[in-house]
Amino acid sequence: xxxxxxxxxxxxxxxxxxxxxxxxxxxxxxxxxxxxxxxxxxxxxxxxxxxxxxxxxxxxxxxxxxxxxxxxxxxxxxxxxxxxxxxxxxxxxxxxxxxxxxxxxxxxxxxxxxxxxxxxxxxxxx
Numbered sequence: 001x002x003x004x005x006x007x008x009x010x011x012x013x014x015x016x017x018x019x020x021x022x023x024x025x026x027x028x029x030x031x032x033x034x035x036x037x038x039x040x041x042x043x044x045x046x047x048x049x050x051x052x053x054x055x056x057x058x059x060x061x062x063x064x065x066x067x068x069x070x071x072x073x074x075x076x077x078x079x080x081x082x083x084x085x086x087x088x089x090x091x092x093x094x095x096x097x098x099x100x101x102x103x104x105x106x107x108x109x110x111x112x113x114x115x116x117x118x119x120x121x122x123x124x125x126x
Contacts, residue, residue, distance in 0.1 A: 011088065014056075014059045014061065014085075015056075015061070015085055015088065015089070017052075019041065019044055019048065019049070019052045020052055020055070020056060021088075021089050021092055022041060023037065023041070023049075023052055023053065023056060023062070024056070024061065024062075024078065024082065024085050024086070024089050025089050025093065026040050026041070027062065027076060027077060027078045027082070028078065028086055028089065030077070031075045031076065031077045032075065032076055032077075033073065033074065033075055033076075034046070034049065034050070034053075034074055034076070037049060037053075037076065053076055056082070060079055060081045060082070061078065061079060061081060061082035061085055062076050062077070062078060062079065062082055063076065063077050063078070063079045063082075064076055065077070097112060100112045
């Protein structure tokens with residue numbers, strides 16, 4: 001029997017780590033192909049991306065759809081269960097943005113390249 005001391009442990013087990021929350025964040029705006037995700041995530045290798053997507057699929061957050069054509073086309077989207085993780089990712093984005101602003105005000109040279117509120121606006125307009 002698996003045991004957790006706190007519920008956050010179960011959350012981090014599924015969307016913790018360097019890439020999974022970012023993948024969920026990108027899928028919040030809609031269906032993405034593997035190449036689109038790879039181009040959107042600086043520093044991730046194709047091997048690691050596929051591994052993370054498979055884990056998210058195994059955990060029920062992501063759905064993989066394969067189109068039988070040449071070359072094969074694969075699309076990823078959030079499942080209804082994956083959509084329930086959006087609130088968590090939005091809070092993480094907001095906290096991260098506030099953290100960056102606080103660090104900028106303290107004199108740290110740090111920059112936020114993507115505005116998460118723009119991504120949220122895109123998702124809400126669908």
